[in-house]
Amino acid sequence: MASNWNVAAERRTTLHYLYRLCDALLIAASGVVMGELHFPGGLPEANPIHGFLTMLCALGALVIFPAFGLYDSWRGRSQAVLALRTGAAWATVFLTGLMGAFLMHQIGHVSRIWSMGWFLTSASALLLGRLIMFRMLANVREQGINAKRVLIFGYGPLGREMYLRVQQFRAAGYRVVGIYDEASQTVPNGVASLRTMDDVSQFVRSEGVREIWLTLPMAACHDLSDVVRQFRNDLIDIRWVPDVASVELLGHRFSDFMGLPVIDLNSPPVSGITGLLKASFDRVFAFAAIVGLSPIMLVIAAMVKLSSPGPVLFRQLRLGIDGRQFHVYKFRTMKLHQDTGVTQACRGDARVTRVGAFLRRTSLDELPQFFNVLRGEMSVVGPRPHAMEHNELYRELIDRYMLRHRVKPGITGWAQINGLRGQTDTVEKMRRRIEFDIYYIQHWSFQLDLRIILRTALHGWAGAAAY
Numbered sequence: 296m297a298s299n300w301n302v303a304a305e306r307r308t309t310l311h312y313l314y315r316l317c318d319a320l321l322i323a324a325s326g327v328v329m330g331e332l333h334f335p336g337g338l339p340e341a342n343p344i345h346g347f348l349t350m351l352c353a354l355g356a357l358v359i360f361p362a363f364g365l366y367d368s369w370r371g372r373s374q375a376v377l378a379l380r381t382g383a384a385w386a387t388v389f390l391t392g393l394m395g396a397f398l399m400h401q402i403g404h405v406s407r408i409w410s411m412g413w414f415l416t417s418a419s420a421l422l423l424g425r426l427i428m429f430r431m432l433a434n435v436r437e438q439g440i441n442a443k444r445v446l447i448f449g450y451g452p453l454g455r456e457m458y459l460r461v462q463q464f465r466a467a468g469y470r471v472v473g474i475y476d477e478a479s480q481t482v483p484n485g486v487a488s489l490r491t492m493d494d495v496s497q498f499v500r501s502e503g504v505r506e507i508w509l510t511l512p513m514a515a516c517h518d519l520s521d522v523v524r525q526f527r528n529d530l531i532d533i534r535w536v537p538d539v540a541s542v543e544l545l546g547h548r549f550s551d552f553m554g555l556p557v558i559d560l561n562s563p564p565v566s567g568i569t570g571l572l573k574a575s576f577d578r579v580f581a582f583a584a585i586v587g588l589s590p591i592m593l594v595i596a597a598m599v600k601l602s603s604p605g606p607v608l609f610r611q612l613r614l615g616i617d618g619r620q621f622h623v624y625k626f627r628t629m630k631l632h633q634d635t636g637v638t639q640a641c642r643g644d645a646r647v648t649r650v651g652a653f654l655r656r657t658s659l660d661e662l663p664q665f666f667n668v669l670r671g672e673m674s675v676v677g678p679r680p681h682a683m684e685h686n687e688l689y690r691e692l693i694d695r696y697m698l699r700h701r702v703k704p705g706i707t708g709w710a711q712i713n714g715l716r717g718q719t720d721t722v723e724k725m726r727r728r729i730e731f732d733i734y735y736i737q738h739w740s741f742q743l744d745l746r747i748i749l750r751t752a753l754h755g756w757a758g759a760a761a762y
Contacts, residue, residue, distance in 0.1 A: 311366050315357050318365075321424060322385075323353040325417040333409045344401040345409060352392040359391070360384050370443070370467050374429060381421050389414050433466030442470040443505040446489075446498065448522060450476035453538045454510035458483065469506075473498050496525060506532040563701045564739045573744070577675050577703075580748075581668035592662055595626055595654065602650040605631045608663055613680035616703045621672040623680055624663035628655050664706045676744045677705025678732035689729075692722050699732045702739075707751040709735035709743075 326349030330338030338346055360366070363384040365377070393410070396402045435441055445461070447454050454474070461469045473487040475495050482488045487502075489495050498504065507526065509519055523533060537558060549558055565573055585592075596607045609627040612620055628651025647655065654660040667673040673680070678699040681689075690696045710716070710731035715724075735743070 314366050315360060317424065318360055318421060319353040319356050321420045322356055322388075322417045323349055325420055326352075326413050329409050329413045329416055333406065333412065341406070341409075342401075342404045344396055344399075344404050345406065347401075348392050348396060348405065348410075349413075351395060352388050355388045355391055356385070359388050363387075370469065374425075377425065378422055381425060382418060385414075385418050385421055389417075432468070436468035437465045442468050444472045444503055445469050445506045445508060446473040446475065446495070446504045447471055448475045448495070448507055448509045449511040450474050450478075450482065451510065451512060453512070453536060454508075457508055457510055457536060458486075472502055472504065492521070492525065499526065499529065499531065504531060506534060509533065509535045510538070512538050563736055565702050565736070573674065573741075574671065576741075576744075577668050577673075578671070580675050581665040584662075584665045585669065588662060588665075591659075595659060595662070598650045599626050599628075599654075602648045603630050612683055613704065614683060614686050614700055615672055615680070616700065618700055620683075621667065621670075623673070624666055626654055626660040626663060627651070628660050661706055668706065672703070674703040674705045675707070676735075676747045677703050677708055678735065679708050679711060680704035685725075689722070689725050693726050693729050695733060696729055699729065699736070702736055707747055708732065709747060712747055712750045712754070 326345070327338050330341055330345060330349075334341040334345075338349070363380045365381060365384060393402065393405070396405055432441070447457055450458075454476070458471055458474070461467070461471050471483075471486055473489055473495075474482045475489040476482075477490060487498060489498055499507070507522065509522060511519070519535060526533065599607050605627055607627060609625045609629075610622045611625075613623045615621045628648060629646040630648060651660070664673055668675055686697075708731075710728045713731055715728045715731055
């Protein structure tokens with residue numbers, strides 16, 4: 296067994312250095328190719344700083360790329376994350392090279408066209424190389440070659456889900472050969488069923504198991520230390536798959552807290568870097584919308600002012616992200632009246648002006664909320680902000696109602712483009728809207744945001760429920 300592990304370790308080390316060398320060669324080759332295309336005599340006839348930069352960055356990749364985890368095992372992990380890491384690693388190396396040229400007082404001699412072409416060509420070559428490598432490995436692993444032998448420890452709902460995922464993603468290169476469960480669970484055909492820890496120990500060491508996946512429920516966490524202690528001297532990977540799905544909140548993420556690893560069980564996906572990117576997109580989009588729609592907004596403002604006495608804009612207190620209060624802006628659609636609480640507009644409402652009825656039916660009254668987005672109080676896409684009185688009422692009637700306030704409220708949302716707009720005169724209508732809001736938060740992505748924005752732009756919110 297030990298000799299097999301030594302051979303495998305040597306093979307991994309050799310491949311590790313081979314991958315690093317290939318990346319360095321791709322970077323150097325891209326620099327040479329761009330030199331041939333841009334300079335009349337190629338890179339040898341160009342200013343020496345270009346050849347120096349090419350060699351410096353190629354050597355820098357050998358040192359810096361491993362720090363980004365590019366050569367770790369990516370079985371079962373996101374290829375999109377690997378692509379982002381690859382781009383970040385190459386950008387770091389490239390900028391480091393330019394900094395070196397600056398310190399040598401040679402940055403003014405570097406061709407901008409050559410450098411940008413080299414950067415983009417190298418990035419494309421690095422990503423394409425990984426795509427080809429993953430495709431080749433996937434074809435091999437789908438045939439059952441180079442598959443890691445796995446034992447699943449615990450065969451409850453989570454254990455069965457892990458087994459199904461192994462069968463679904465065969466390109467990841469895993470093969471479940473054994474399942475441990477004290478109960479008399481029926482395991483799939485061709486998989487060994489183990490009932491005691493002695494059976495597990497003997498099976499792992501005799502069958503060449505490379506990984507153990509702990510899929511026990513949280514109540515059985517005391518067994519984890521027993522498994523780790525049992526195999527502390529065996530060169531196998533032990534993965535704990537916590538059953539966070541059983542905690543029905545927004546989502547989870549792994550983080551470092553006061554120097555210790557923790558699992559945040561109620562963490563919305565729109566946080567950290569993704570939250571910063573979404574906020575940046577919101578402000579850019581809102582600024583462009585305000586500039587582009589300013590003629591329409593000026594016309595609407597004039598129509599509102601002429602339709603009835605009173606201010607052009609209507610302000611109302613709403614609850615924002617994490618319970619922070621803010622004033623939402625809308626074009627005024629009603630006549631001035633004594634405010635005795637929140638009474639939703641209904642069909643034929645005498646308070647609504649004729650201009651206001653048109654604005655509400657077409658949702659043009661919501662346009663001033665782009666200023667809320669620009670102020671950072673709202674997002675372009677998110678759960679619609681409800682009146683404060685509605686929050687107090689429904690938080691006690693609808694399960695998980697307040698979870699919608701873990702993200703910024705939006706001008707448009709998943710619920711609205713699916714027809715859940717207008718009067719919520721029953722608890723069931725509000726519950727249905729909240730279900731769509733929670734779904735949006737749990738499944739957030741930039742693609743989903745763009746889809747919602749596109750549908751809103753093409754179809755708006757006009758409909759029978761809008762009055």
